[in-house]
Amino acid sequence: MTNTYLISVRPTWADAFFNVHNPKTIELRKGNFGASLKPGDTIAIYATLPVGELLGIVRVLKREILPITRLWRASEQGQLARVTRQQFDAYYCNQESGIGVWVQSAQLLPKPIALYKLRQFWGHRWQPPQQLQQLSDDRLAALNIAR
Numbered sequence: 001m002t003n004t005y006l007i008s009v010r011p012t013w014a015d016a017f018f019n020v021h022n023p024k025t026i027e028l029r030k031g032n033f034g035a036s037l038k039p040g041d042t043i044a045i046y047a048t049l050p051v052g053e054l055l056g057i058v059r060v061l062k063r064e065i066l067p068i069t070r071l072w073r074a075s076e077q078g079q080l081a082r083v084t085r086q087q088f089d090a091y092y093c094n095q096e097s098g099i100g101v102w103v104q105s106a107q108l109l110p111k112p113i114a115l116y117k118l119r120q121f122w123g124h125r126w127q128p129p130q131q132l133q134q135l136s137d138d139r140l141a142a143l144n145i146a147r
Contacts, residue, residue: 004042004057004135004145005034008128014047016082017058017106026080027101028071028091034101034132037063043103044135044145046118046128053112057145058103071098113143 007027009017016024027043037043041060047053066074071092075081078088080102092098119126121142 002038002040002042003036004044004140005037006044006046006054006129006133006135008046008048008130011047011051013082014045014051014055017045017103018056018108023106024080024082025103026075027103028075028081028083028088029099029101030092030095031099031131033099034063036134037101037132043101044143047112048128049115052115054109054118054143055112056106056108058107059105061102061104063099063101065097065099067097068092068095071100074100109145 009027013024013027037060039060039062042057043060044057045055047055064071064074072078072085072088075083075088078084081088081100083091115128118128122139
């Protein structure tokens with residue numbers, strides 16, 4: 001059985017998942033991010049403010065914890081993550097390892113779902129996740145997103 005999760009991503013990197021010609025295919029994270037992710041799971045991509053919209057979904061291929069130097073190589077020197085060496089090094093400063101979540105099958109929603117709409121569906125106090133938030137079947141149904 002697969003699950004659907006929601007992550008918050010800065011707009012530049014959120015948009016990169018849905019680039020038709022050269023999509024982002026790895027999400028780089030720290031800590032224990034996505035420990036429950038498994039191949040086949042779906043991740044809904046929320047672009048943080050100032051965009052503040054749920055843009056689309058991607059499917060998880062794999063999640064790996066790697067030493068920083070190996071993660072850089074595995075990301076094809078940042079190309080798969082759409083980051084420069086300087087951005088990568090700044091993000092992983094003082095870290096021994098990092099997490100790569102490889103994804104595929106990016107699908108833009110027919111129309112992005114704005115933050116205010118998400119709050120209408122899920123409650124006015126709902127906040128975009130800092131890490132990873134599993135979406136219940138009820139929450140998915142409210143968005144009309146198929147897994």
